[in-house]
Amino acid sequence: MQGSSAFTSRAGFEFRGTAREFFGIWIVNLLLSILTLGIYSAWAKVRTKKYFYQNTYVAGRNFDYHATGMQILIGRLIVIAGIVAYALLSTNEIAAVVMILGLIALIPYLLVRSLRFNARMSSWSNIRFTFHGSFGSALKVYYLYPFLAALSLYTAWPFVTRATQRFLANSHGLGTTRFNFNSAIGPFYKALVAAIIWGLGSLMILFAIAGTNLDIPRALQAFDSGSDEVAALIDVGLIYVIFLVAIVPAALIYHAMVRNTVYNNLTLDGTHSFHSSVSPLKLMWISVSNFLVVILTLGLMMPWAHLRRARYLAAHTTLYPGGSLDDFVDEETASGNAVGDAYGDLEGFGIEVAV
């Protein structure tokens, strides 16, 4: 805590919130959101984010979230107006084509705006984060590279992931100090191989158990036509099982390993480095058991599940300061813009430096 000498060689991330406390915040948020026909949900979002940020400590200093409910509400109203306009106008063929083309161009722009807003509204140790990514880089990362990867039959997908993470990490800063990330491609391919092994392995086991009875075309047809033929319904169930047992965990494994790679090769100003030791299997266990507990309690254990995950991630993330943490400085606070924010929500980009 002693200010001038906050110079330790190892500073773990630490989450200090409790499920008991967050439950109250969560349920009151939900009630007020319902009673106000969803309007309060903007303030609820801010309160939830503040709770998680303010309870996350690194080297005894916590994060904070600074957006106001009104900013979030305005952003959402603009998005809703867009959805309504789209729903009404998309019945007209020409308007629909124009709008889809417009949306394709608009998405990277909204994404950059949203990342900038979220960075400016987050702080650690009284210093706001910044985002400097450009529209052009977003276009490359989200359209050009995935397109090129598709030409390689997705064998080059780890390159896309690395480019995305480079774009996100290197565009972020803490005040006037910039983050820096670079890594060899090896760890990304390792993550992909691990995900594929899980996906194929679990599929083989599944098919060995139920394979002979599964008729995917029939299931898809049943899904389309809403047929209530019992056998077809079982097949639809099996598609869900495949999704839950093979695809979701494979994606989780990939993300967990990519997260480790990103943190392990991330520095702040080349001086302070990070370490992440998240275990993909442990994270998967947390996700699966969270899922079951939330279902069995009809959602009431949601706050507990959120907290458990946040605590695990924090406990496996470390900062190695290479110098004093007192020397970060911020520029004059610029006010952000909330338009992209609700859109950012929909996508749920999780690669913020704040756990």
Place this chain on the structure above:
Amino acid sequence: MPFIRSTQGSASIQGRAYPPLSSRELSVRLAVGQDQVWLINPRQKIVTQSALSDVKIEPRLGQAERRIILPDGTLFLTEDHDTVDALLGDHAALYGFEQFHPRLIAVVLACIIGAWAMWKYGLTALVHVAVWLTPEPVVSAMDQGMLASMDRVMSAPSRLDAETQAEVQQIFDRLQEHLAPEGAVHDYQLAFRHMPGMGPNAFALPGGTIIVTDTLAETASADALAGVIGHEMGHVAGHHGLKQVYRSVGGFVLISMLAGDTGPILEDTLLQGNLILSLSYSREHELQADSFGARLAQQAGYDPGGLLDFFDSLDLPEHVDWLSTHPGFEDRKRNLRRIDDLR
């Protein structure tokens, strides 16, 4: 900086502070006087000060450190919530409700009841406002667009001869003359289409375009046609199409806004539930349109039982009711017989 000579008449709160735009952590206490506050470091030097009324105190959020912002941008943090509330006034309104207490059971129940009421009444009210706000040209544009996409996907130009078309048009005109003034504000248009696979059927678009399939025009009696066209006019007059668009968009938006608080599983359940429950509105609309059609046909001088006879002639199998957009024919016939009894 001057030394504090006496802290008499003021109390203080222990904590830490950051100077404006800096991450330099200072161990300080916040001394609170009558109408002034001072940040004082361990060597009793004043770091900064301001008028009490210019200090921004963030509301309490669980046990998280309280954040107090001085006008120059200095951030003061403390865990001593009680002293903050005692010295600087209570900023813990929500915090009181959020504490883990049996009262939260009532909050959970209120959430469930509130969600149901919002879906049932709140959304209905919003849908009505949205329908009322929608400009007429937008609705007409929807009709043109929908008709164009139907023509591309499932319908062909009508193969009916001019005589049959004129007969149906005559029924249509007669019905339109007998519409009540509040139903007559729409721009009713009759369109004929050849739609193989759709059987004897008719469709209403939100702006007032009513499409009659060739099969319907050829097979149905004049009384049945009056009932069916009246039914479709009922959809238009009741804004059923627009209401369903708004209800599904509105439900989706509301659920999405709550999603951050509900989590993905509950969100999916709510979205599916919203879809299935929305169908009940669709079925209700069908029954309303049936009644509207039968009454309109009667006023225009047709046999209101025409629609009933038409359903009898269809001889279609029953289906799972709660997953359908339309009620079962038995329900629709029962509904129509009830009107006939009124006669």
